[in-house]
Structures are given as C-alpha cells and as structure tokens.
Amino acid sequence: MNKPEILSPAGNLEKLKAAINFGADAVYLGGNRLNLRAFADNFTDEKLEEGIKYAHDRGKKVYVTLNVFPHNEDMIGLEEYLIKLYNMGVDAIIVSDPGIIMTAREVVPELELHLSTQANCVNWKSALYWHRQGIKRIVLARELSLEEIIELRKKLPMTCEIEAFVHGAMCVSYSGRCLLSNYLTGRDSNRGQCAQPCRYKYYIMEEKREGEYFPIFEDERGTYIMNSKDMCMIEHIPELVKAGVSSFKIEGRMKSVFYVASVTKAYRQALDAYLEDPVNYKFQQKWMDYLMKPSHRKYFTGFYFNEDNKQVLESSAYERQYDIVGTVVDYDETENRVTIEQRNKVWDSQEVEVLRPEGDNVIVTLNDMRNDNGEKIESAPAAQMIFTAVVDKKLEKNDIIIVKKEDK
Structure with a gap:
C-alpha cells in the first residue's frame, strides 16, 4: 500500500521542532531568499543548519521553498544560494520558475526538485513534462478533484511522486496567482509579499454618490465574495491514500506552533490508524477535535468532490476554541x-x-x-x-x- 508522508509547515525553528515532535515525516520552510512567505520568520543560515540537523537526527526530511516568480534582480546570487542549500543537506527544494529549475539542474544536479503548487499543474501531461525536466515530485494545484488526481496518478510513471494539500487556507486566485495585493497595496503576492486583500470586506460606491457605500451580496452568503474557508480532509484519509497521493501537505507557515502541533498530530494519528488496519478503519472524532482547537476558518473539502459554491465564506474571522x-x-x-x-x-x-x-x-x-x-x-x-x-x-x-x- 502507498504510505504517504505527513508534510508540515515550519515557519521558524520552534515550529519545525514541534512539527517533527508531533509526527511530521517532513517539513517545508523558507530560507532567506526566494520564498513566498517574505513576512514569515524565515530561517537564517544558522537556524536552517540547526533545523536540518534536528530533522535528520530523527530520520525526517527538510524541503526549502524557492517558489517565487523571480525578476532579473532576484536571480543574482542564485547559483551560490543553491550550492549553499545543497551543502547544508536539504532534502529537496520546492520550485515553480523554469529559470530556477534550469539553474538548479546545472549547479546542483543531485538536489531533488519538487514543483510548487504555484506552477498550477492540473493535468497529467503537464506533470509528465515537468517530470522529464528533472522534477521528482509534483505539488498539485488545489483546484483538482479527487477523480482528476486518480487519473493523473494512473497515467504518470511511479518515479513521479504527487503531493496534495489536505489542510489549511485556500486562495481565491488560481493556486495563488493573484494580483490584488499588487494593485491595492503595492506588495507583490508572487514575490512573497501578499497582503491578503481577498480577506477584506468590500462595498460598491456609485461615482456620483460619493460616500454612499452599498454592500456586495452573493445571494444569502454575505459580502465576503473573495474570501475562502479552510480546507480540511481529515475525514477522507482512505480516499487520499487510495488515490496514490505520496505526500499529505498541511498549509500554514504563518500559523502558530499550537496550530502546527495539533494539526500534525491529527493527521499523523488518522493516517497511522488507516495504514495499520484499512479494513476496520473508523474515523475518530478526537482527530477533528484536535483541528477545531487552534485558530482556523470554517472547514470544507476544497475542490476534491466537485461541490458547488462552497468556497465563499460570509466572514473573514477566525474561529478559535x-x-x-x-x-x-x-x-x-x-x-x-x-x-x-x-x-x-x-x-x-x-x-x-x-x-x-x-x-x-x-x-x-x-x-x-x-x-x-x-x-x-x-x-x-x-x-x-x-x-x-x-x-x-x-x-x-x-x-x-x-x-x-x-x-x-
């Protein structure tokens, strides 16, 4: 049986240790360059070396994100940075830009490459193309259904791993390709500086009626037309395993250490229970309880089951027990x-x-x-x-x- 890894976010060294202590097989994190969480407490070289050692001493892996869409100035020093990461012993880098991919293959050909969800890979032909460019693992776009993932897995060689998000925040834009932040705040979401304007509450103002604000309604659901619930697939572990997903990815590098620990523990226990006895496996409510306690938005199952109009949320507020x-x-x-x-x-x-x-x-x-x-x-x-x-x-x-x- 396919035995997926639990992949948890590590926004800093404390969260890395919590993720590993609470059951993650691997963590993903941002170094000091080229990652899409520029405002996270990203890793210095010293902290990264300490984190890699902590993980490797316990048989776990560390993936470093280089998933921005870089401009010319961002490419300066890329070769040296890649060599540094390779020498530190990172297990893979997560990439989306062909220029970074080409450079990595040239200067660190032994370093494993994972294609970021930012690359919007939504079909098996694209996945096969990237695999032939040296990509070991495809991080699938969140917009895929379970049926599409099953078909994609069947048509790809087993040398190509697939990773799918199973929990955490969703983006109203197509797998993160958004320009709202650029236009409204001047912060480039595709270079790691997203201000999350999709979470704002919006009104319409008619040009000749200045100061009169009219709420935007989407039938009975309210005014937050670009806001999204959080994904939660804890009740669908068997379907994900059977679909051939290699890695269960938890979103949340900006979330708290409490969130990282509690969510990792829930998915660790649920996956282990299923793998131990698939025939008699039963979902346990305590796993959902672990997920309800840290700060989160209302949960739904994303695009996995083709359910209509479930992403829109009437409030941007977090729930926290x-x-x-x-x-x-x-x-x-x-x-x-x-x-x-x-x-x-x-x-x-x-x-x-x-x-x-x-x-x-x-x-x-x-x-x-x-x-x-x-x-x-x-x-x-x-x-x-x-x-x-x-x-x-x-x-x-x-x-x-x-x-x-x-x-x-």
Missing part, C-alpha cells in the same frame, strides 16, 4: 514539578489541557506556581517567562499547554 499558554521545557519527577515557558497568561490553580506528541490529551491543574527565582506567584503574565508548577501527571519536554478560551 483554545489558546496556547506555554510549552514544557522540563519536568522533575521527584517533586512532580513542571517547568513551562509562557505564551499567554495563566493562573495558579488553573485547570489546563496538555497536547502531547503521543497519546490523547490530558487535563492537569497548575498548582503552587513559582517564578524562576522560586517565589510563589498568582499568575504568569509576562510573555515567554519561565515558571514552574506542581501537576498530578507526568509531563514531557515539548508538551504544549493549552486552555479553553472562556477559561482564561
């Missing part, structure tokens, strides 16, 4: 005392939930909270402060402490 309040950095078994690095305010004697890489989440109470000087405190109010608390369950380094929003 839980907040992260800290990550575990140490645990003393003799005193049952956990050391936590704070992310959001938490109180002494507060009940919290623990998101763990293995097994189900657990509930604990943070008792006898103390600061790093050992002084008793009523709360941990300062961002990234170190504090300790006594708990009644053994916790592990890298566990993530979360709390329901109304409990804060």
Whole structure:
C-alpha cells in the first residue's frame, strides 16, 4: 500500500521542532531568499543548519521553498544560494520558475526538485513534462478533484511522486496567482509579499454618490465574495491514500506552533490508524477535535468532490476554541514539578489541557506556581517567562499547554 508522508509547515525553528515532535515525516520552510512567505520568520543560515540537523537526527526530511516568480534582480546570487542549500543537506527544494529549475539542474544536479503548487499543474501531461525536466515530485494545484488526481496518478510513471494539500487556507486566485495585493497595496503576492486583500470586506460606491457605500451580496452568503474557508480532509484519509497521493501537505507557515502541533498530530494519528488496519478503519472524532482547537476558518473539502459554491465564506474571522499558554521545557519527577515557558497568561490553580506528541490529551491543574527565582506567584503574565508548577501527571519536554478560551 502507498504510505504517504505527513508534510508540515515550519515557519521558524520552534515550529519545525514541534512539527517533527508531533509526527511530521517532513517539513517545508523558507530560507532567506526566494520564498513566498517574505513576512514569515524565515530561517537564517544558522537556524536552517540547526533545523536540518534536528530533522535528520530523527530520520525526517527538510524541503526549502524557492517558489517565487523571480525578476532579473532576484536571480543574482542564485547559483551560490543553491550550492549553499545543497551543502547544508536539504532534502529537496520546492520550485515553480523554469529559470530556477534550469539553474538548479546545472549547479546542483543531485538536489531533488519538487514543483510548487504555484506552477498550477492540473493535468497529467503537464506533470509528465515537468517530470522529464528533472522534477521528482509534483505539488498539485488545489483546484483538482479527487477523480482528476486518480487519473493523473494512473497515467504518470511511479518515479513521479504527487503531493496534495489536505489542510489549511485556500486562495481565491488560481493556486495563488493573484494580483490584488499588487494593485491595492503595492506588495507583490508572487514575490512573497501578499497582503491578503481577498480577506477584506468590500462595498460598491456609485461615482456620483460619493460616500454612499452599498454592500456586495452573493445571494444569502454575505459580502465576503473573495474570501475562502479552510480546507480540511481529515475525514477522507482512505480516499487520499487510495488515490496514490505520496505526500499529505498541511498549509500554514504563518500559523502558530499550537496550530502546527495539533494539526500534525491529527493527521499523523488518522493516517497511522488507516495504514495499520484499512479494513476496520473508523474515523475518530478526537482527530477533528484536535483541528477545531487552534485558530482556523470554517472547514470544507476544497475542490476534491466537485461541490458547488462552497468556497465563499460570509466572514473573514477566525474561529478559535483554545489558546496556547506555554510549552514544557522540563519536568522533575521527584517533586512532580513542571517547568513551562509562557505564551499567554495563566493562573495558579488553573485547570489546563496538555497536547502531547503521543497519546490523547490530558487535563492537569497548575498548582503552587513559582517564578524562576522560586517565589510563589498568582499568575504568569509576562510573555515567554519561565515558571514552574506542581501537576498530578507526568509531563514531557515539548508538551504544549493549552486552555479553553472562556477559561482564561
């Protein structure tokens, strides 16, 4: 049976480690050049080397994005950058521009190439063309249906892998080829600077009636005609595996470490459960619960099942049931005392939930909270402060402490 990898986003080193700790087989990230998340906390060379070592020490892979549409000035120094990435040991680069692809084949011919979704590959002939240009893996456009993916897989040689997005934000433009940001803000979305104007709320103003704004309606759905729900395919793992998808890609390099950990864990558990026993596999509600807790928009299944008019959303607001309040950095078994690095305010004697890489989440109470000087405190109010608390369950380094929003 095809055994897909779980591919998670890594917007920075902390998220890379969380993705790997919570079950990712590989991560994708941006270096300091030529990636489509220019405003992410991208990796310096030093952080990238540390991240690659962390992944490789655990048998995991690192893919680096070079998926912008470069102008002439962007090509300066490309050869040196490619050689640097190759020497660092990156497992593949994600590319969309023929110029970058040609240069990579010339200067680092052994480096694996993955075709970015930005290349809008939507048919098997195009996929075969790119494969013959040295592309090992095709990252499919989000606009493909499951039927089309099945047909594409059947007509491609097995040497050509296919990767598909299974979770995360959708773009109203065709696989990200958008000019709204350029026109409205001067920030080029195709060079990594998208301001997401598709999420704005728009009105019509008639030229002779200045100041009178009329909402844009799309029947009963509201005014956000360019806004989109988030993709979620957690309930369709069997169909994706049977379709021959090589890699399940999770969107979200700009999302929180809580999002990365919780979403990765959900897809890891669901995929493992199916691969272990396909015949008796049953979807478990806890996997959806993991996905509902971090910040997200309303979920739908994208274009996979040819469902009409489901992408438009009546609001750009995120839904969020839980907040992260800290990550575990140490645990003393003799005193049952956990050391936590704070992310959001938490109180002494507060009940919290623990998101763990293995097994189900657990509930604990943070008792006898103390600061790093050992002084008793009523709360941990300062961002990234170190504090300790006594708990009644053994916790592990890298566990993530979360709390329901109304409990804060």
